[in-house]
Structure formats: C-alpha cells, structure tokens
Amino acid sequence: MTKKGFTSALDMPDVPMGKLPDHLEVQRTRVVCKADAPINTEGIQYSGSYATMGIDNSTPLERFRKNFKVEVIRLTEDEMEFDMIGIDAAIANAFRRILISEVPTMAIERVFMVDNTSPIVDEVLAHRLGLTPLDADPRLFEYMSGHDVANERNTIVFKLHVSCKKGSPRLTVKSDQLEWLPDGSKLHEVAPSLPGEQQKTYTSFSGSQMEVSKKPLGVMHKDITIARLGPGQTIELEAHAVKGIGKVHAKWSPVATAWYRMLPEVVFLKEVKGEEAVQLVDKCKQGVFDIEDLGNGERRAFVKNPRACTLCRECLRGVSEDPVELRRVRDHFIFTIESAAAVPPEVLFTEAVKILEEKCERVISELS
C-alpha cells in the first residue's frame, strides 16, 4: 500500500536515455551561486559519470576542436580582455599560473654601488631598481646561469649617476635617469697594474648590444621615483639586468596581473512584475536588469546585461523567496591580461601557451 505523497521507485516515469534531465544538466554545466556560497563548484569531469543514462561525458579532441571559440572584447597596448569558450577551469588556470610566474622578462638583478649618500639605504635602493619595469624584449636574450660570463646576449647594463648640488633644493631621482650602456659595464673589476693595460670590467661585451636589440633599451615608465636626494648627496651605481621568471622573484612577472572569471548567467525563478520589478532593477547597481513593457500597462523585469554581474547578491538580499538564480557557465572564461612588461598582452598569451606545450613535451620525452 502506497503512502500519500510517496512514489515507489518502480512507478517513476522513465527518464529519457541520451539526454540529461534539466537539473542534472544545470549541475553539469553551471556553478550555482546561492545567497551564502556557490554549489557544484568541482564539476563532473569523469567521462563515465552518466554512463548509466547512456550519456558520454567525455570530450574527445574532435568535439573540443568544433566547440572551442575565442572572442576578443578589448585590446590595447597594455591590456587584453578575451573570452575562451569550451575550455575547462583546469586549463584556464594553467594559463593564468604560467602568465603570472613562468613567462620570462628582464629585470635588474645586480647593482654595483659606487657611491650612495642618499637617505635610501643600499639594499632598499637595489630592491626598488629591481622592481622597475624595463623596456626590453626578453625573447631576444638568453638566461644567465651562475657561472656564465655576462655578455651582450644575457645582460643589460644601466648606469645611474645623480648628485644634488649644495645649495639647490631636494632632487627627485626618476627612472628615466637610468642610462643604458650598450657597450657593457664601465666599472673596473681590478685596478690596472700597468699603465695602458686593458682594464677588466664586470661584463665582457664582444660588440654593441644594439645588434642584439634593434632598438634602444630603457625603462618602461619614465616617471617612477627611485630616490630623493638632499643637497650634497650623490648616487652612483651600475645595474645589471638579466632574464628570469616570476617564480624566482615577483619582479620578473610580466603581468600586472592576469585573471579570469566565468561568464555570469542570471535566470528568473519566477516572474517579477510591477513594483517588485522596479525595486529589483534599482537594487542591482551593475545594471543587470531592466524593465520591459508587456502591453497592458504591466511591466516585467528581464535580464539585460548578465555579463556585468559581480555576484554582489543584492538582488537576493532581503527577500523571502529568491526571484533570480545567479549562475556561472562552467566552460566560458572571461580572461583579462594586464601586461607590465615590454611585450604586448597577446604575445604574453602566446608565450604562456608555448610554455605549457614545452612542459608537456618534457614529460612526454621522459615517458618515451
């Protein structure tokens, strides 16, 4: 005897094979953001998850190739915003991690102090110099390992020589006073013992660095304050820049930052009309909702710009019954790359992809 409101499993209507019921489809393809926290965040990745329903959850390369899309929203010299559709969070995150920590740039690593009577202590000055972004394409240079000789292919030499005369007001040392030395270091490592002897400097440039980099090198921004000098104070130093990656030190990170977010999706759970609709449109400060006229004087709220949703959840606050459901599309990523290096953002992305490929090739060659 069946109890009231109880359906035996044997009496349930048959689930159509080959197609997921709606609630499972939402679980598979969307992250639902409830008022307190998101649910379904991990995602159903296993290829045989829905095997009992006759659905193949795998994505063979052919299907990926067909469904994958890229759309560029904004591209400037420093910043790029683009959408990647059809990719998974694991790979999007791999790109983000590589962009932040494994794409190489040039940054000042060694500072040879000759004279520093400024109020900025040696190591703090050297730290500041290291963080100054340089306008040098890292693809033209090689890495320098511990015992390598510093030559024009792996080191960029800058000189800073500023003094503030006695009686003049305080002087601000800006980054454009870093002078590039294309012929290498001018500091002598050992004092020459015989007059006229060839003096050994800290680098061994065999030619001008102009041949390596076709254009003059310098700093990216000319107005970064490096130090301030009072009257009678001097800074004289030589700085050597080398190629490195962000993993070793953040000064070598090419991006101001790179981040992604998933495409927001806002779905109405019930119709919101009249006064409620006006309140809802007003609550959302990002302009996600708008009013449409239904004809007979009725007004209804609809989703105008779901992309602007920042998940502030104002629309869910203070209501007993949620009018909307906030979701994220699991395979649609809005990527933003802000380049802080000499390389434009689209080139940075290409470099990141190459690095991921290299990592895979390395493991493949080890397995063979």
Place this chain on the structure above:
Amino acid sequence: MKACQLFSVIDEDHTLANSVRFVLNQDPRVSFCGYSIPHPSDNNVNIRVQTTGDSAKDVLKDALHDLVQCASMSDLHLTHLLLSSRQHNQLKRWKLMNNFLVSI
C-alpha cells in the same frame, strides 16, 4: 604493461598536473586518475592513472599530446582572430568585436 601506475614528476606543480588530470578524465579508457602534491616544499607531483586495460603509460602520453593540441588550438584561434580583424578593419592597432568596451 601495467594498467595502474603512479608517475612522480619532478619540477612540476598544479599548473601541469591539474590540466593533465582533466584531460585524462575525458579519456574513456581511464577508470581513475588523480594527482597529489606530497609536500609543498618539494617541487614534485604524483599522478596516478588507472585504466580499463590499456597501458597507463600510453594513456598518459596520449593525454599529454591532447593537452598540447588543446593549448596550441587556443593560441591559434586567438592569433587568427586578431590577424583577421586587423585586416578587416585596416587599423594600425586592432579594434575589435563590435567596438565593445565592456566595463565590468
């Protein structure tokens, strides 16, 4: 030929391991796959692959090849898109997709 193997990869971290794990999951020959980082100070990662009969090494190699394809495809799409819109608009610095400046 082993169907279950644990691969310990040196000098790698979540960047590669999570991506490979995802691609492995998509392969119908795999019955279980996962990765773990034994200690965050040591720079290595353990990737475990269990298959339904095929050699685990071959399945991992195929997954890595697929990952390379995925990565190069995303780059190809982006470069192709940027180049074609430059030709289309004939501007020195590329302006894109409906001139949308979406501020978020």
